Amino acid sequence: MTAFLELAEAVRRHVTPGCSLAAEGFTHLIPHAAGAEIIRQGIRHLRLIRMTPDIIYDQMIGMGCADALVFSWGGNPGVGSLFRLRDAYENSVPHAMEFEEHSHAAMAHAYAAGAAGMPCAIFKGYRGTDYPEVNPRIRFVECPFTGEQLTAVPAHRPDVAIIHAQRADREGNIWMTGILGVQKEAVLAAEVSIVTVEEIVDRVDERGGGTVIPHWAIDVVCEAPLGAFPSYAEGCYDRSNAFYQRWGEISKDYDRFREWMQRYVVSSDDFTDFLAKLKADGYV
Protein backbone atom coordinates (compact mmCIF):
# COMPACT_ATOMS: atom_id res chain seq x y z
CA MET A 1 0.00 0.00 0.00
CA THR A 2 1.20 3.49 -0.80
CA ALA A 3 2.29 5.44 2.27
CA PHE A 4 1.49 9.13 2.57
CA LEU A 5 4.38 10.73 4.43
CA GLU A 6 5.91 14.10 5.16
CA LEU A 7 8.82 14.57 2.76
CA ALA A 8 11.36 14.73 5.59
CA GLU A 9 10.12 11.40 6.95
CA ALA A 10 10.13 9.75 3.52
CA VAL A 11 13.74 10.81 2.93
CA ARG A 12 14.79 9.74 6.44
CA ARG A 13 13.27 6.30 5.97
CA HIS A 14 14.34 5.48 2.43
CA VAL A 15 17.30 7.59 1.29
CA THR A 16 20.01 5.95 3.34
CA PRO A 17 23.78 6.55 3.13
CA GLY A 18 25.31 4.41 0.38
CA CYS A 19 22.12 3.86 -1.58
CA SER A 20 21.72 4.46 -5.31
CA LEU A 21 19.27 7.22 -6.08
CA ALA A 22 17.64 8.32 -9.33
CA ALA A 23 15.89 11.66 -8.76
CA GLU A 24 14.74 12.03 -12.35
CA GLY A 25 13.18 14.75 -14.41
CA PHE A 26 13.98 15.88 -17.91
CA THR A 27 13.91 19.67 -17.54
CA HIS A 28 10.29 19.36 -16.38
CA LEU A 29 9.05 18.07 -12.98
CA ILE A 30 12.49 17.84 -11.39
CA PRO A 31 12.16 16.81 -7.73
CA HIS A 32 14.02 19.77 -6.24
CA ALA A 33 12.19 19.73 -2.91
CA ALA A 34 13.29 16.14 -2.30
CA GLY A 35 16.89 16.96 -3.23
CA ALA A 36 16.90 19.92 -0.85
CA GLU A 37 15.62 17.67 1.95
CA ILE A 38 18.43 15.17 1.29
CA ILE A 39 20.92 18.03 1.60
CA ARG A 40 19.26 19.32 4.80
CA GLN A 41 19.53 15.86 6.36
CA GLY A 42 23.21 15.66 5.34
CA ILE A 43 22.86 12.23 3.73
CA ARG A 44 26.18 11.14 2.20
CA HIS A 45 27.78 8.43 0.05
CA LEU A 46 24.95 8.38 -2.49
CA ARG A 47 25.36 6.85 -5.92
CA LEU A 48 23.43 9.41 -7.95
CA ILE A 49 21.88 8.47 -11.29
CA ARG A 50 20.39 11.04 -13.64
CA MET A 51 20.31 11.68 -17.39
CA THR A 52 20.57 15.43 -17.01
CA PRO A 53 21.92 16.33 -13.57
CA ASP A 54 20.97 19.97 -13.13
CA ILE A 55 20.91 22.45 -10.26
CA ILE A 56 19.67 20.04 -7.59
CA TYR A 57 22.38 17.49 -8.47
CA ASP A 58 24.96 20.30 -8.58
CA GLN A 59 23.83 21.18 -5.05
CA MET A 60 23.98 17.59 -3.76
CA ILE A 61 27.44 17.12 -5.31
CA GLY A 62 28.73 20.43 -3.94
CA MET A 63 27.40 19.62 -0.47
CA GLY A 64 29.23 16.29 -0.45
CA CYS A 65 26.18 13.99 -0.65
CA ALA A 66 27.49 11.92 -3.58
CA ASP A 67 30.25 9.35 -3.99
CA ALA A 68 29.36 8.61 -7.61
CA LEU A 69 27.43 10.09 -10.51
CA VAL A 70 26.01 8.13 -13.43
CA PHE A 71 24.95 10.66 -16.09
CA SER A 72 24.70 11.60 -19.76
CA TRP A 73 24.66 15.41 -19.85
CA GLY A 74 25.91 17.57 -16.99
CA GLY A 75 25.25 21.21 -17.76
CA ASN A 76 22.93 24.12 -17.03
CA PRO A 77 20.65 23.98 -20.09
CA GLY A 78 21.00 27.05 -22.30
CA VAL A 79 23.24 28.71 -19.70
CA GLY A 80 26.54 26.83 -19.42
CA SER A 81 28.44 24.88 -16.80
CA LEU A 82 27.35 23.22 -13.62
CA PHE A 83 30.29 24.51 -11.60
CA ARG A 84 29.99 22.14 -8.62
CA LEU A 85 29.89 19.11 -10.92
CA ARG A 86 32.86 20.48 -12.85
CA ASP A 87 34.79 21.22 -9.66
CA ALA A 88 34.16 17.68 -8.43
CA TYR A 89 35.28 16.20 -11.76
CA GLU A 90 38.23 18.51 -12.43
CA ASN A 91 39.51 19.16 -8.89
CA SER A 92 37.88 16.56 -6.59
CA VAL A 93 36.04 19.31 -4.65
CA PRO A 94 34.65 18.63 -2.05
CA HIS A 95 35.99 15.10 -2.56
CA ALA A 96 36.91 12.66 -5.34
CA MET A 97 33.94 10.99 -7.00
CA GLU A 98 33.39 8.15 -9.42
CA PHE A 99 31.86 9.26 -12.72
CA GLU A 100 30.12 6.78 -15.01
CA GLU A 101 29.33 8.58 -18.23
CA HIS A 102 26.82 7.60 -20.90
CA SER A 103 24.84 9.02 -23.79
CA HIS A 104 21.14 9.89 -23.45
CA ALA A 105 20.18 6.90 -25.58
CA ALA A 106 22.11 4.54 -23.28
CA MET A 107 20.59 6.02 -20.12
CA ALA A 108 17.06 5.95 -21.54
CA HIS A 109 17.42 2.34 -22.67
CA ALA A 110 19.00 1.38 -19.32
CA TYR A 111 15.98 2.74 -17.43
CA ALA A 112 13.56 1.02 -19.79
CA ALA A 113 15.48 -2.25 -19.30
CA GLY A 114 15.32 -1.81 -15.52
CA ALA A 115 11.57 -1.22 -15.72
CA ALA A 116 11.19 -4.38 -17.80
CA GLY A 117 13.19 -6.50 -15.38
CA MET A 118 16.06 -7.01 -17.83
CA PRO A 119 19.69 -7.22 -16.69
CA CYS A 120 20.88 -5.03 -19.52
CA ALA A 121 19.75 -2.84 -22.37
CA ILE A 122 20.63 -3.62 -25.97
CA PHE A 123 20.76 -0.86 -28.56
CA LYS A 124 22.89 0.50 -31.38
CA GLY A 125 24.75 3.18 -29.47
CA TYR A 126 28.24 4.62 -29.17
CA ARG A 127 29.44 3.22 -32.50
CA GLY A 128 32.85 4.67 -33.34
CA THR A 129 33.03 6.94 -30.27
CA ASP A 130 35.57 6.96 -27.43
CA TYR A 131 32.97 6.17 -24.73
CA PRO A 132 33.53 2.38 -24.67
CA GLU A 133 37.22 3.09 -23.93
CA VAL A 134 36.49 5.14 -20.81
CA ASN A 135 33.42 3.31 -19.53
CA PRO A 136 33.96 -0.44 -19.01
CA ARG A 137 30.22 -0.89 -18.52
CA ILE A 138 29.65 -0.25 -22.22
CA ARG A 139 30.06 -3.63 -23.89
CA PHE A 140 29.15 -5.33 -27.14
CA VAL A 141 27.12 -8.42 -27.92
CA GLU A 142 26.25 -10.23 -31.13
CA CYS A 143 22.65 -10.50 -32.29
CA PRO A 144 21.89 -14.26 -32.22
CA PHE A 145 19.74 -13.91 -35.35
CA THR A 146 21.64 -11.54 -37.65
CA GLY A 147 25.16 -11.49 -36.20
CA GLU A 148 25.03 -7.69 -35.99
CA GLN A 149 27.21 -6.22 -33.26
CA LEU A 150 25.02 -4.44 -30.71
CA THR A 151 25.78 -2.31 -27.69
CA ALA A 152 24.89 -3.38 -24.16
CA VAL A 153 24.80 -1.34 -20.96
CA PRO A 154 23.63 -2.59 -17.55
CA ALA A 155 20.01 -1.85 -16.66
CA HIS A 156 19.42 0.88 -14.10
CA ARG A 157 18.01 -0.66 -10.92
CA PRO A 158 18.21 2.21 -8.40
CA ASP A 159 17.53 1.51 -4.74
CA VAL A 160 15.36 4.61 -4.70
CA ALA A 161 13.66 6.63 -7.45
CA ILE A 162 12.22 10.04 -6.68
CA ILE A 163 10.05 11.93 -9.15
CA HIS A 164 7.72 14.91 -8.96
CA ALA A 165 4.19 14.88 -10.42
CA GLN A 166 1.24 17.22 -10.67
CA ARG A 167 -1.20 15.04 -8.72
CA ALA A 168 -1.72 11.95 -6.63
CA ASP A 169 -5.06 10.62 -5.51
CA ARG A 170 -5.95 9.22 -2.11
CA GLU A 171 -5.17 5.69 -3.26
CA GLY A 172 -1.66 6.67 -4.34
CA ASN A 173 -2.17 6.75 -8.10
CA ILE A 174 0.04 9.36 -9.77
CA TRP A 175 -1.03 11.71 -12.57
CA MET A 176 1.37 13.71 -14.69
CA THR A 177 1.26 15.66 -17.92
CA GLY A 178 3.75 17.46 -20.16
CA ILE A 179 7.31 16.26 -20.74
CA LEU A 180 7.66 12.96 -18.86
CA GLY A 181 11.28 12.08 -19.65
CA VAL A 182 12.23 8.75 -18.07
CA GLN A 183 10.25 9.14 -14.87
CA LYS A 184 7.84 6.26 -15.36
CA GLU A 185 10.75 3.97 -16.23
CA ALA A 186 12.75 5.16 -13.19
CA VAL A 187 9.84 4.43 -10.85
CA LEU A 188 9.25 0.97 -12.29
CA ALA A 189 12.99 0.14 -12.24
CA ALA A 190 13.51 1.16 -8.61
CA GLU A 191 13.26 -0.86 -5.42
CA VAL A 192 11.48 2.01 -3.68
CA SER A 193 9.66 4.89 -5.37
CA ILE A 194 8.88 8.23 -3.78
CA VAL A 195 6.67 10.71 -5.60
CA THR A 196 6.33 14.32 -4.51
CA VAL A 197 3.19 16.00 -5.84
CA GLU A 198 1.71 19.44 -6.25
CA GLU A 199 -1.60 18.33 -4.80
CA ILE A 200 -3.53 15.31 -3.56
CA VAL A 201 -7.01 14.90 -5.06
CA ASP A 202 -9.82 12.37 -4.73
CA ARG A 203 -9.24 10.48 -7.95
CA VAL A 204 -6.96 10.55 -11.01
CA ASP A 205 -7.27 8.75 -14.35
CA GLU A 206 -6.30 9.35 -17.98
CA ARG A 207 -9.73 10.24 -19.32
CA GLY A 208 -8.85 13.93 -19.55
CA GLY A 209 -5.34 13.23 -20.89
CA GLY A 210 -2.06 12.87 -19.05
CA THR A 211 -0.35 9.73 -17.82
CA VAL A 212 -1.13 7.71 -14.70
CA ILE A 213 1.27 5.46 -12.82
CA PRO A 214 -0.96 3.12 -10.79
CA HIS A 215 -0.69 3.02 -7.01
CA TRP A 216 0.80 -0.45 -6.60
CA ALA A 217 4.00 0.80 -8.23
CA ILE A 218 4.25 3.76 -5.85
CA ASP A 219 5.67 3.28 -2.36
CA VAL A 220 5.46 6.79 -0.97
CA VAL A 221 3.57 9.96 -1.84
CA CYS A 222 4.54 13.31 -0.31
CA GLU A 223 2.74 16.57 -0.83
CA ALA A 224 5.27 19.20 -1.94
CA PRO A 225 3.63 22.20 -3.61
CA LEU A 226 6.00 24.10 -5.92
CA GLY A 227 8.38 21.20 -5.27
CA ALA A 228 9.91 21.27 -8.75
CA PHE A 229 11.16 24.88 -8.54
CA PRO A 230 13.24 26.20 -10.36
CA SER A 231 12.03 23.52 -12.78
CA TYR A 232 8.31 23.55 -13.46
CA ALA A 233 5.07 21.64 -13.28
CA GLU A 234 3.02 21.99 -16.47
CA GLY A 235 -0.36 23.48 -15.69
CA CYS A 236 0.82 24.73 -12.28
CA TYR A 237 3.83 27.03 -12.74
CA ASP A 238 6.49 27.81 -15.33
CA ARG A 239 10.20 27.13 -15.37
CA SER A 240 12.16 29.87 -13.64
CA ASN A 241 14.61 30.49 -16.44
CA ALA A 242 15.79 33.54 -14.51
CA PHE A 243 16.91 31.38 -11.56
CA TYR A 244 18.72 28.93 -13.86
CA GLN A 245 20.56 31.94 -15.28
CA ARG A 246 21.53 33.16 -11.80
CA TRP A 247 22.74 29.74 -10.64
CA GLY A 248 26.19 30.21 -12.24
CA GLU A 249 26.92 33.32 -10.20
CA ILE A 250 25.76 31.57 -6.98
CA SER A 251 27.70 28.37 -7.54
CA LYS A 252 30.89 29.32 -9.38
CA ASP A 253 32.91 29.94 -6.23
CA TYR A 254 32.85 27.07 -3.73
CA ASP A 255 32.82 29.24 -0.59
CA ARG A 256 30.08 31.50 -1.91
CA PHE A 257 28.11 28.37 -2.85
CA ARG A 258 28.51 26.89 0.68
CA GLU A 259 27.41 30.15 2.23
CA TRP A 260 24.37 30.39 -0.06
CA MET A 261 23.37 26.77 0.59
CA GLN A 262 23.71 27.27 4.35
CA ARG A 263 21.55 30.39 4.29
CA TYR A 264 18.83 29.22 1.90
CA VAL A 265 18.71 25.42 2.02
CA VAL A 266 20.34 23.97 5.15
CA SER A 267 18.93 26.48 7.62
CA SER A 268 15.41 26.46 6.14
CA ASP A 269 12.69 24.48 7.90
CA ASP A 270 11.42 23.02 4.63
CA PHE A 271 11.06 23.80 0.92
CA THR A 272 8.27 26.33 1.46
CA ASP A 273 10.50 28.22 3.88
CA PHE A 274 13.33 28.06 1.30
CA LEU A 275 11.03 29.51 -1.38
CA ALA A 276 9.83 32.29 0.93
CA LYS A 277 13.46 33.29 1.59
CA LEU A 278 14.23 33.32 -2.12
CA LYS A 279 11.20 35.49 -2.71
CA ALA A 280 12.09 37.88 0.10
CA ASP A 281 15.60 38.29 -1.35
CA GLY A 282 14.44 38.83 -4.92
CA TYR A 283 15.59 35.54 -6.45
CA VAL A 284 12.13 34.88 -7.88
Place this chain on the structure above:
Amino acid sequence: MSEPAYHPEEMMVVAAARLLASDDVVFIGIGLPSKAANLARRTHAPRLAMIYESGTLDTAPTALPLSIGDPELSRMARSVVSVPEMFGYWLQGGWIRTGFLGAAQIDRFASLNSTVIGDYRKPKVRLPGAGGAPEIAGFCRRTLVLLRQNPKAFVEKLDFVTTVGTRCGGRSRQQLGLPGRGPEAVITDLGILEPDPDTGEIVLTTLHPGVSAETAIAATAWPLRVAETLRRTEAPTARELEVLRALAPSHESNIAGLIPSARERGR
Protein backbone atom coordinates in the same frame (compact mmCIF):
# COMPACT_ATOMS: atom_id res chain seq x y z
CA MET B 1 19.62 49.74 -50.92
CA SER B 2 22.58 49.18 -48.62
CA GLU B 3 22.97 45.86 -46.81
CA PRO B 4 22.03 45.87 -43.17
CA ALA B 5 24.91 45.51 -40.68
CA TYR B 6 25.10 42.17 -38.89
CA HIS B 7 27.27 40.13 -36.52
CA PRO B 8 29.28 37.13 -37.87
CA GLU B 9 27.28 34.85 -35.55
CA GLU B 10 24.07 36.08 -37.18
CA MET B 11 25.47 35.21 -40.61
CA MET B 12 26.26 31.75 -39.27
CA VAL B 13 22.74 31.18 -37.96
CA VAL B 14 21.14 32.53 -41.14
CA ALA B 15 23.35 30.33 -43.35
CA ALA B 16 22.38 27.29 -41.27
CA ALA B 17 18.68 28.15 -41.36
CA ARG B 18 18.77 28.29 -45.16
CA LEU B 19 19.87 24.63 -45.26
CA LEU B 20 16.58 23.51 -43.69
CA ALA B 21 13.68 22.82 -46.03
CA SER B 22 10.02 23.12 -45.13
CA ASP B 23 9.48 19.34 -45.31
CA ASP B 24 12.50 18.64 -43.11
CA VAL B 25 12.29 16.82 -39.77
CA VAL B 26 15.02 18.19 -37.55
CA PHE B 27 16.40 17.12 -34.16
CA ILE B 28 17.58 20.28 -32.45
CA GLY B 29 20.02 21.06 -29.69
CA ILE B 30 19.87 24.23 -27.61
CA GLY B 31 21.87 27.30 -28.61
CA LEU B 32 22.65 28.24 -32.20
CA PRO B 33 20.94 25.16 -33.77
CA SER B 34 17.72 26.09 -31.99
CA LYS B 35 18.01 29.69 -33.22
CA ALA B 36 18.62 28.53 -36.79
CA ALA B 37 15.67 26.13 -36.83
CA ASN B 38 13.31 28.68 -35.29
CA LEU B 39 14.47 31.26 -37.83
CA ALA B 40 13.88 28.82 -40.71
CA ARG B 41 10.38 27.97 -39.50
CA ARG B 42 9.50 31.66 -39.27
CA THR B 43 10.82 32.45 -42.75
CA HIS B 44 11.16 30.00 -45.66
CA ALA B 45 10.30 26.70 -43.91
CA PRO B 46 6.95 27.17 -42.13
CA ARG B 47 6.18 23.44 -42.03
CA LEU B 48 9.56 22.42 -40.62
CA ALA B 49 9.00 19.69 -38.01
CA MET B 50 11.13 20.57 -35.00
CA ILE B 51 12.02 17.92 -32.46
CA TYR B 52 13.71 18.53 -29.13
CA GLU B 53 15.21 15.58 -27.26
CA SER B 54 12.94 16.08 -24.25
CA GLY B 55 10.30 14.26 -26.29
CA THR B 56 8.50 17.12 -28.05
CA LEU B 57 7.60 16.08 -31.60
CA ASP B 58 6.74 18.73 -34.20
CA THR B 59 6.75 21.67 -31.86
CA ALA B 60 6.35 25.36 -32.68
CA PRO B 61 7.52 27.53 -29.78
CA THR B 62 6.42 31.17 -29.86
CA ALA B 63 9.49 32.19 -27.84
CA LEU B 64 13.00 30.80 -28.15
CA PRO B 65 13.35 28.05 -25.53
CA LEU B 66 16.21 28.40 -23.00
CA SER B 67 16.31 24.64 -22.39
CA ILE B 68 15.33 21.64 -24.50
CA GLY B 69 12.34 21.14 -22.21
CA ASP B 70 10.83 24.60 -21.71
CA PRO B 71 7.05 24.66 -21.04
CA GLU B 72 6.56 26.36 -24.39
CA LEU B 73 7.96 23.32 -26.22
CA SER B 74 5.55 20.80 -24.74
CA ARG B 75 2.54 23.12 -24.94
CA MET B 76 3.11 23.80 -28.63
CA ALA B 77 4.05 20.22 -29.58
CA ARG B 78 1.88 17.99 -31.73
CA SER B 79 2.96 15.07 -29.54
CA VAL B 80 5.09 14.58 -26.44
CA VAL B 81 6.73 11.16 -26.09
CA SER B 82 8.92 9.65 -23.41
CA VAL B 83 12.68 9.90 -23.72
CA PRO B 84 13.13 6.12 -24.28
CA GLU B 85 10.59 6.35 -27.13
CA MET B 86 12.39 9.39 -28.55
CA PHE B 87 15.78 7.72 -28.66
CA GLY B 88 14.52 4.22 -29.43
CA TYR B 89 11.71 4.51 -31.95
CA TRP B 90 12.16 7.96 -33.43
CA LEU B 91 15.94 8.37 -33.58
CA GLN B 92 17.37 4.84 -33.74
CA GLY B 93 14.34 3.77 -35.80
CA GLY B 94 15.36 6.20 -38.54
CA TRP B 95 12.45 8.66 -38.42
CA ILE B 96 14.48 11.84 -38.16
CA ARG B 97 16.01 13.33 -41.27
CA THR B 98 18.32 16.01 -39.98
CA GLY B 99 20.36 16.24 -36.80
CA PHE B 100 21.70 19.63 -35.80
CA LEU B 101 24.82 19.60 -33.64
CA GLY B 102 27.31 21.94 -32.04
CA ALA B 103 30.57 20.99 -30.31
CA ALA B 104 33.76 22.31 -28.74
CA GLN B 105 36.07 20.57 -31.25
CA ILE B 106 35.78 19.19 -34.78
CA ASP B 107 38.27 17.26 -36.92
CA ARG B 108 38.71 17.04 -40.68
CA PHE B 109 36.11 14.27 -40.99
CA ALA B 110 33.62 16.30 -38.93
CA SER B 111 33.76 14.02 -35.91
CA LEU B 112 32.99 16.09 -32.82
CA ASN B 113 34.06 16.46 -29.20
CA SER B 114 31.65 17.83 -26.62
CA THR B 115 32.96 15.78 -23.68
CA VAL B 116 36.30 17.11 -22.34
CA ILE B 117 39.16 19.42 -23.29
CA GLY B 118 42.38 17.65 -22.35
CA ASP B 119 42.72 14.20 -20.84
CA TYR B 120 39.44 12.39 -20.04
CA ARG B 121 40.41 11.57 -16.44
CA LYS B 122 42.13 14.87 -15.70
CA PRO B 123 40.68 17.37 -18.16
CA LYS B 124 41.46 21.06 -18.49
CA VAL B 125 37.75 21.61 -18.99
CA ARG B 126 34.96 19.20 -18.19
CA LEU B 127 32.25 19.93 -20.79
CA PRO B 128 28.62 18.86 -20.23
CA GLY B 129 29.12 15.65 -22.22
CA ALA B 130 27.39 13.69 -24.92
CA GLY B 131 23.69 14.11 -24.24
CA GLY B 132 21.99 12.79 -27.33
CA ALA B 133 24.85 13.59 -29.71
CA PRO B 134 26.46 10.15 -30.38
CA GLU B 135 23.20 8.64 -31.57
CA ILE B 136 21.93 11.83 -33.26
CA ALA B 137 25.14 11.87 -35.31
CA GLY B 138 24.75 8.15 -35.88
CA PHE B 139 21.11 7.74 -36.82
CA CYS B 140 19.76 10.91 -38.43
CA ARG B 141 19.90 10.65 -42.20
CA ARG B 142 22.15 13.70 -42.31
CA THR B 143 23.64 16.12 -39.81
CA LEU B 144 24.44 19.80 -39.91
CA VAL B 145 27.17 21.08 -37.62
CA LEU B 146 27.35 24.63 -36.33
CA LEU B 147 30.44 26.01 -34.65
CA ARG B 148 32.76 28.99 -34.73
CA GLN B 149 35.92 28.46 -36.73
CA ASN B 150 39.24 28.89 -34.94
CA PRO B 151 42.33 26.70 -34.49
CA LYS B 152 41.30 25.64 -30.96
CA ALA B 153 38.02 24.24 -32.30
CA PHE B 154 39.14 23.00 -35.74
CA VAL B 155 41.79 20.58 -34.52
CA GLU B 156 44.11 18.01 -36.04
CA LYS B 157 43.07 15.46 -33.39
CA LEU B 158 40.05 15.51 -31.09
CA ASP B 159 40.72 15.22 -27.35
CA PHE B 160 37.72 12.86 -27.24
CA VAL B 161 35.47 11.40 -29.93
CA THR B 162 31.90 12.14 -28.82
CA THR B 163 30.32 11.72 -32.24
CA VAL B 164 31.43 10.22 -35.54
CA GLY B 165 31.51 12.33 -38.70
CA THR B 166 31.99 10.99 -42.22
CA ARG B 167 34.54 8.50 -40.89
CA CYS B 168 36.51 7.92 -37.71
CA GLY B 169 39.64 6.04 -36.65
CA GLY B 170 40.26 5.01 -40.27
CA ARG B 171 36.84 3.41 -40.61
CA SER B 172 33.89 4.53 -42.74
CA ARG B 173 30.39 5.04 -41.35
CA GLN B 174 29.33 1.89 -43.13
CA GLN B 175 32.12 -0.12 -41.47
CA LEU B 176 31.05 1.33 -38.11
CA GLY B 177 27.43 0.32 -38.70
CA LEU B 178 26.14 3.88 -38.97
CA PRO B 179 23.36 4.58 -41.49
CA GLY B 180 22.97 7.87 -43.30
CA ARG B 181 25.42 10.24 -44.83
CA GLY B 182 26.56 11.88 -41.62
CA PRO B 183 27.64 15.51 -41.70
CA GLU B 184 26.45 17.24 -44.85
CA ALA B 185 27.62 20.74 -43.98
CA VAL B 186 29.64 22.46 -41.27
CA ILE B 187 28.47 26.03 -40.93
CA THR B 188 30.89 28.43 -39.26
CA ASP B 189 31.18 32.17 -38.74
CA LEU B 190 33.50 32.25 -41.78
CA GLY B 191 31.81 30.00 -44.30
CA ILE B 192 30.53 26.51 -45.04
CA LEU B 193 32.56 23.30 -45.27
CA GLU B 194 31.22 20.21 -47.02
CA PRO B 195 32.62 16.68 -47.18
CA ASP B 196 34.49 15.53 -50.27
CA PRO B 197 32.27 12.70 -51.62
CA ASP B 198 35.27 10.40 -52.10
CA THR B 199 37.38 10.94 -48.98
CA GLY B 200 34.87 12.38 -46.51
CA GLU B 201 37.26 15.20 -45.63
CA ILE B 202 35.51 18.53 -45.11
CA VAL B 203 36.42 21.12 -47.72
CA LEU B 204 35.78 24.85 -47.67
CA THR B 205 33.13 25.39 -50.33
CA THR B 206 31.50 28.67 -49.37
CA LEU B 207 32.70 31.91 -47.81
CA HIS B 208 30.51 34.41 -46.03
CA PRO B 209 30.62 38.01 -47.31
CA GLY B 210 33.88 39.83 -46.61
CA VAL B 211 35.77 36.68 -45.50
CA SER B 212 38.84 35.44 -47.38
CA ALA B 213 39.91 31.82 -47.85
CA GLU B 214 43.18 32.73 -46.09
CA THR B 215 41.22 33.68 -42.97
CA ALA B 216 39.45 30.30 -42.98
CA ILE B 217 42.73 28.46 -43.57
CA ALA B 218 44.36 30.34 -40.67
CA ALA B 219 41.40 29.44 -38.44
CA THR B 220 41.89 25.70 -39.04
CA ALA B 221 44.62 23.65 -37.33
CA TRP B 222 44.88 21.14 -40.18
CA PRO B 223 45.80 22.11 -43.78
CA LEU B 224 42.30 23.09 -44.91
CA ARG B 225 41.32 22.12 -48.44
CA VAL B 226 39.57 24.80 -50.47
CA ALA B 227 37.17 24.01 -53.33
CA GLU B 228 38.27 25.11 -56.81
CA THR B 229 35.14 27.17 -57.21
CA LEU B 230 34.27 28.93 -53.99
CA ARG B 231 30.71 30.08 -53.53
CA ARG B 232 29.81 33.26 -51.68
CA THR B 233 26.99 33.31 -49.09
CA GLU B 234 24.34 35.92 -49.64
CA ALA B 235 24.34 38.40 -46.77
CA PRO B 236 21.43 38.09 -44.33
CA THR B 237 18.36 39.88 -45.59
CA ALA B 238 16.67 42.57 -43.56
CA ARG B 239 13.77 40.16 -42.99
CA GLU B 240 16.05 37.35 -41.75
CA LEU B 241 17.78 39.70 -39.32
CA GLU B 242 14.50 41.11 -38.09
CA VAL B 243 13.10 37.64 -37.34
CA LEU B 244 16.37 36.40 -35.82
CA ARG B 245 16.70 39.42 -33.52
CA ALA B 246 13.13 39.04 -32.35
CA LEU B 247 13.88 35.48 -31.13
CA ALA B 248 14.37 35.59 -27.37
CA PRO B 249 13.85 33.12 -24.56
CA SER B 250 10.95 33.75 -22.27
CA HIS B 251 12.07 34.62 -18.75
CA GLU B 252 8.63 35.05 -17.35
CA SER B 253 7.42 32.61 -14.75
CA ASN B 254 4.35 32.86 -12.60
CA ILE B 255 6.18 31.24 -9.70
CA ALA B 256 6.69 34.36 -7.55
CA GLY B 257 2.97 34.97 -7.26
CA LEU B 258 2.43 31.43 -6.00
CA ILE B 259 4.97 31.47 -3.16
CA PRO B 260 3.38 32.44 0.15
CA SER B 261 5.37 35.13 1.94
CA ALA B 262 6.73 34.41 5.43
CA ARG B 263 3.95 36.55 6.91
CA GLU B 264 1.21 34.62 5.11
CA ARG B 265 2.71 31.35 6.28
CA GLY B 266 2.71 32.46 9.90
CA ARG B 267 -0.97 33.30 10.01
